Amino acid sequence: MLRRLLEMRRAPQCDIHGSSARTVNRALVWMVLASISLVIWHVWVYGPSGHAAPYQGEARSFPLLLGAEVWDLLTNKHGILAELREVFPYFIVGVLLAGYLRTYKIAVKLQAMLRKYGVLSVFLASFVGIITPLCACGTLTTAVSLLFAGLPLAPVMALMVTSPLLSPSTYLLTLNDLGPEWTVIRTLSAFSMGIFAGLVTHFLWKRGLLGENLFIEGAVVRGDFHDEDYPDERLRCNCRQKFGNRVAVRTGNTFLVFLAKSAEMVWTVGKYILVGVAIGAIVERYMPAQWIYRFFGKDDPLNIVWVTLGSVPVFLHQISASSILYHIKSSLDGTLDGGVGLAFMIGGPVTAMPTMVLFWSVFKKRVFFLYLFVCLTGTLLIAYGFRAALFVPGVDTGNDLLRGVRSLSGGVSAVIKKQSSTVRIVMDPTRQNAIATCTNDLEGQGGVVFDGCRERFLERSAGLYDNRAYVGNIARWLEENNSSAVGRQILVYTLHDDLPYLGKGVLDRLAREGYSVSVLTRRTAPQLSEPMLDRTGQLWVFCGGAGPESRLTAAELERVSQFVAGGKGLLVVAGQSPGGTDDLSGANSLATRFGVEFAGVADQGSELPVSVASNLFNRSAELLGRLLKLVHKA
Incomplete structure (x- = not known):
């Protein structure tokens, strides 16, 4: 029996249950072609990536240069294949979760309940939408069938808005790409979008502003979409011929049905992952950094409007959005504007151009403009609302170094200048980079943390704000990125003797978490010797002073x-010298080896706000963080 099941020919996919229409696949092809064109243009004008000089045709033929560039884009240690390996566990778990939901028809059963609860069905429909593995085109055909079945427009509108924004696979991939905080934010924003769309529609419907007939006369033929003879191929459903359903007909084995329905999702989800990872890598590598910074990094409130409107003609699938945003974050020389990032992840998927074209051809124009209104207005309201309520300007939301931290000591800070793509800015208050990290897991290197302000590490500041939690996060992050055999051994090394660091409270906290901390200065240990480093898993270097003795x-x-x-962790702390001088050469002799330069100093005030999120939000993010670790280990 199993052999017969495996020999079944794959049938066309079903629009009703979320497959992509031909227009969607064409849109994906055009996006890939546009990205390839960007690579070709870059190699033609500038030569291989990293070359500032124009391409010199006589040195090497252009096809060879282009081939080498594409090969490097695919196979280098931070290339497309490397990221696909990183995403793969979350992809598999997401596919299996979607297969489970489809095997037991959980979303279908919930849809059947939508008629029972009046206006409250809007909330249920919003929940159904975020667990349904549908894209925008699949949702639209599902919505038509629900309206024919007598369901009110309000819950259907909520379903149409939320389904393109989130699904089980998207949930896990966002967890991998952007972290637990962004996953919570994306879930809340998708649910809020559905409620907003449903309530606005319910309000207009109750006042008779939408009319009785929602469809263009003759645009939709009434009938069973599952009928193979249904005349409109845009809405015709071939789900009876799908592999999973044919398996279900031939066997009563639920496990085989589950495997078949999960297998159907591999390509449905996988193609968007491939496109998202490829486009994200190309954007990060070839798109001019100033263009990306202008819309995603610059502190301009109108950027939310521009990104929301600009996303309308772009086909951006929910699965691709988080991967592309991850690359945008990595390419910035500062931190991402959270409101703009959220507008990008909402506005793009919910206003996919193929969906809008189909919507225009099926529904009356007042319904079309209602959908467009709730999508654009909802995106703007949620992006601005979340920007004010959850995002702090100049903070990399969800960064592990800032977990559980509401504020930090400020003061005079050395300004960090990013020089490598492996560096990510953690905080840039007043757009002056203050904290950064560097990771290069694929080369087996340990993590590096850069901090331009010594004030938050001083003994006198240990009890202020959340400095202790921040120091504990540094130790934890460096330990998680430590691939050596030496664990939880920290060596604190001070290149000057003027100021006491950490303090008893911080040292006690680290000891409670299982760390063994040794504190040495240039006077007590004039040289960082190999034996000292061999028995150390983390090296914390506090730079300062202006003489030769203050440099390694x-x-x-x-x-x-x-x-x-060798896989061990490093913390480099710079800042203004005790005498008030700005000599950062000692810190730079070390930091520049890892892609960072300390360039000048800036006064960032006495306190730096980090988070305004509630305890419930932080707790939810913490639980998701644990799930992230479990999936990663699996």
């Missing part, structure tokens, strides 16, 4: 480089 020697710098290359 060439031999010490090489030892630290090998230390990080």
Whole structure:
């Protein structure tokens, strides 16, 4: 029997249950072609990536240059294939979860309940939408069938708006790409969009502003969409011929049905992952950084409007959105504007152009403009609302270094200048980069944290704000990125003796978390020797002073480089020298080896706000973070 099941020919997919229409696939092809064109243009004008000089045709033929560039884009240690390997566990779990929902028809059963609860059905429909593995086109055909079955427009509108925004697979992929905080935010925003759309529609419907007939006369033929002879191929459903349903007919084995329905989702979900990862990698590598910063990094409230409107003609699938946004975050020389990022993830998927074309041809224009209104207005309201309520300007929301931190000590800080794509800015208050990280897992290197302000590490500041929690997060993050055999051994090394660091409270906290901390200064240990580093898993270097004794020697710098290359963690803390001078050469001799330069200083005030989120939000993000670790280990 199993052999017969495996030999079944794959039938056309069903529009009703979420497959992509031919127009969607064409849109994906055009997006890929546009991305390839960007690569070709870049190689033709500038040569291989990283070359500032124009392409010199006589040095090497253009086809060879282009082929080498594409190969490097695919196979380098931060390329497309490397990211696909990172995404793969979440993709598999998402596919299996979608297969489970489809096997037991959970979403279908919930849809059947929508007639029972009046206006409250809007809330239920919004929930159904975020667990339904449908794209915008599949949702539209489902909505037509629900309206024919007598369901009110309000819950149907809520379903049409939420389904393109989130699904089980998208949920897990967002968890991988952007972290638990962004996953909570995306879930709340999708649910809020559905409620907004449903309530607005209910209000207009009650006042008779939408009329009785929702469809263009003759645009939709009434009948059974599951009938193979249904005349409108845009809405005709071939689900009876789908592999999963044919398996269900031939066997009563629920497990085989589950496997078949999960297998159907592999390509349905996988193609958007492939496109999203590819486009994201190309955007990060070739799109001019100033263009990306102008809309996603610059502190301009109108950027939310421009990104929302600009996303209307772009076909951006929910699964691709988080991957592309991840690459946008990585390419910025500062932090992402959270409101703009949220507008990008909402506005693009919910206003997909193929859906809008089909909507225009089926529904009366007042319904079309209602859908467009709730999509655009809802995106703007939620993006601005969440920007004010949850996002703090100049903070990388969801960054592990800031978990559970509401504010930090400020003061005079050395300004961090990003010089490598492996560096990510964690905080840039007043658009002056203050904290950054560097990771290069694919080369087996340990993590590096850069902090331009020594004030939050001083003993006198240990009890202020959430400095202790921040220091604990640094130790935890470096430990998680430590691939060496030496664990939870921290060496604190001070290149000057003027100021006491950390303090008893911080050291006690680290000890309670299982860390063994040794504190040495240039006076007590004039050299960072190999034996010292061999028994250390994390090296925390506090730079300062203006003399030669306040700098690591060439031999010490090489030892630290090998230390990080061996998978161990490093913290580099700079800042204004005790005498008030701005000599950062000592810190830069170390930091530049890992893609960062400290360039000048800036006064960032006495307190830096980090988070305004509630305890419930933080707790939800923490639970999702644990799920993230479980999936990653699996």
